[in-house]
Amino acid sequence: MKMVLADLAGKCFDENIELGEYDEMTERIRRRVLARIMNDGRRKRYTARRIRGITLIAAVLISLLTGTAYALGLFRMNKNHIPEDVTVHGEWIERDEDGNITEIQDMRYPDTNLTFTFECDELPHKVQFKPGWVPMDGFGFGEDGWYHYYGNDGDSSEAQIPYKIEIFYAKPGFQLVMMYESEILEESSWGEYEVTELVNHNPVWGDDNYVLLFSPDQGYMIRVGGGLDMETMEKIAKNLEVRTLDEQIQYDPDYNIGVLNVGRG
Amino acid sequence: MTEADLLSQLRKGDSRALNTIIAQYGPYVQTIAANITIPPLQPEDVEEVASDVFLSLWNNAETVEAGKLKAWLAAVTRNTAKNKLRSHHLAMPLEEDYFILDVPDAEADLLEQELQTLTREAVASLPEPEHSIFVRHYFLYQKTAEIARAMGLNASTVRSKLLRGREKLKEYLTRRGYDCEDGSC
Numbered sequence: 001m002k003m004v005l006a007d008l009a010g011k012c013f014d015e016n017i018e019l020g021e022y023d024e025m026t027e028r029i030r031r032r033v034l035a036r037i038m039n040d041g042r043r044k045r046y047t048a049r050r051i052r053g054i055t056l057i058a059a060v061l062i063s064l065l066t067g068t069a070y071a072l073g074l075f076r077m078n079k080n081h082i083p084e085d086v087t088v089h090g091e092w093i094e095r096d097e098d099g100n101i102t103e104i105q106d107m108r109y110p111d112t113n114l115t116f117t118f119e120c121d122e123l124p125h126k127v128q129f130k131p132g133w134v135p136m137d138g139f140g141f142g143e144d145g146w147y148h149y150y151g152n153d154g155d156s157s158e159a160q161i162p163y164k165i166e167i168f169y170a171k172p173g174f175q176l177v178m179m180y181e182s183e184i185l186e187e188s189s190w191g192e193y194e195v196t197e198l199v200n201h202n203p204v205w206g207d208d209n210y211v212l213l214f215s216p217d218q219g220y221m222i223r224v225g226g227g228l229d230m231e232t233m234e235k236i237a238k239n240l241e242v243r244t245l246d247e248q249i250q251y252d253p254d255y256n257i258g259v260l261n262v263g264r265g
Numbered sequence: 266m267t268e269a270d271l272l273s274q275l276r277k278g279d280s281r282a283l284n285t286i287i288a289q290y291g292p293y294v295q296t297i298a299a300n301i302t303i304p305p306l307q308p309e310d311v312e313e314v315a316s317d318v319f320l321s322l323w324n325n326a327e328t329v330e331a332g333k334l335k336a337w338l339a340a341v342t343r344n345t346a347k348n349k350l351r352s353h354h355l356a357m358p359l360e361e362d363y364f365i366l367d368v369p370d371a372e373a374d375l376l377e378q379e380l381q382t383l384t385r386e387a388v389a390s391l392p393e394p395e396h397s398i399f400v401r402h403y404f405l406y407q408k409t410a411e412i413a414r415a416m417g418l419n420a421s422t423v424r425s426k427l428l429r430g431r432e433k434l435k436e437y438l439t440r441r442g443y444d445c446e447d448g449s450c
Contacts, residue, residue: 001366001373002448003380005431006359009403010343011385013336017400019407020292029295029312030287033319034280156288159281204266204274205281263280 022156031139034153039141075170075219076119077194079184088112090175090257107257114182114198116221116260118170124219126247127167132239135232136162146243151226151262159205160227163236164262169249170219175257178210179264185230190238192217197230200261208262211237218244225262269331276326283323290335294318294342300406301346305355314346321345339404358406364435367444380443387437391430398423399430 020026082088092105128146140150151164168176178200186197193213200208210225211233224237266285274282298314318341322329329337347357368376388399394416401407401415409427413420431447438445 001368001370001376002363003366003377004357004360004363005434006357006362006403006406007377008364008380008384008434009388009400010340011381012388012400012404013339014397014400014404015335017397017405018293019405020296022288022292025295025308025312025315026287026291029291029315029319030284032312032316033287033323034284036316036320037280037283037323153280153284156284156291159285161281204270204279259278264278 027156030156031153035139035141038149074119074121075124075216077170077214077216077221078117078119079196080115080117082113082115084113088115088175088177088257091254092257093254095254109177109179109257109259111181111203112177112179114178114184116176116178118172118174118219120170120172120219122219123248123250124169126245126249127218127220128243128245129165129167129222130241130243131165131236132241134163134236135228138163140165154227161208161262162228163224163226163233165236165240166223168221168223168258168260169251170221171251173253173256174251176221176260177257178260180261182210195237197234199230200225202261205263209233210260212260213237213240223260223262225260267331268334272326272329272331272334275323283319286322286334287319290338291315291319293335294338297339297342297405298346300408300411301343301358302349306349306353310349314342314349317345318342343404343406359403362403363448364438365446365448366438367446380438383438383441383443384434387434388430390437391433394418395426395430395433398426399434402427 087108087110089106089108092107093101094103094105096102126148128142128148129150130146131150134150134152136152138150138152140147142148142150147165149164149166151166152162154160154162178198180203181201182198183201184196184198186195188195188197190213192215194216196210196212196214198210198212200210202208206227208225208227209230210223211230213222213224215221222237222240222242224233224240226233271282271285275286295311295315298318299308299311302310302314318338321341322338350357366380388396391399397416398412401412402409407415409420409423412418413423416423435445435447
């Protein structure tokens, strides 16, 4: 029997041997992996479905309120304050190609004091945004400069995520969880948006600031959040350009809970 | 933050934990991947292998025990890199370095685990620098010139220490009942 020494050595790990140094390749690997987990996480939540016969929608500018808003019906967002001894939970159901359930994941969040739920009369249409100002470049998912996700993960030396911008859609029966303790600083209106500004106290990584823009006309929320200060988050949010597409979002009923915090894949 | 804390956060789906792990172990993983795949493959393949390793960690965090993360990463990187070569129908590195054991081929799978355990014992008993040289070459696939550079030795010393390590391993396996011949070219 032939035994290759490299195979024989398959258990010869030594904790004390170090290899390599952080370089450009490592940075590319880091960005690639983080982008992949963000994209994979989002694909579980939403599937877009094209609708026939709907005309294109004009863009809406947050700061100037010009253009045409596409009114679908009424959407309502509820902020739910969760008592300390309550665990928020929901399910993620996995199915095989034939639709048979292969796994039911019981998702539990014992350390949250805030969730968001929604009431909808219509299914929202897909929206995209274009960042008009950001404190540093990031990467995103979208097309032709319009995104549904855009952000900066920071560098390898810091655990802080500077900022992330992402779109969430109103869905009846769905809980959007803000993990850990959140403190709402201000609630206001910016044009068509109901705005919530909060600080989230992450016990591991420190505080993150959030500006949440909810459109009751179109049923989406834009989350601008991260470790940078609130003034920066506000500036990012106020300089977003948003457009609505003719595609209507189709929700997957197998996922009835999700997390709003930045850094969650 | 301890490794246990990092793994705990990773299991909760916290990407910052993964970010921290990549910062700490990215160079280690990409170097093992490069040692195995270059040549004949390209740097882009190294990136792909390393990315697949960390994605595997993200998707299987619950299977990694605290205190064994680096070992897990090393083992998965070795396997992922070798699978990459297989997918291109390329030969494995160090294939020309082997022993011929006097056991039926049919028993190979059954005996591999035991032989790996015996090898680990034998290598653990090697004095330095033979121990580190053996591990760097046969576990981490580091080339002799690289080992020499990393350990501040000259290449001929590394080669002779490797030879000595092989001899001792062969003696160890033989003493434990495995009739072992050096089959290398």
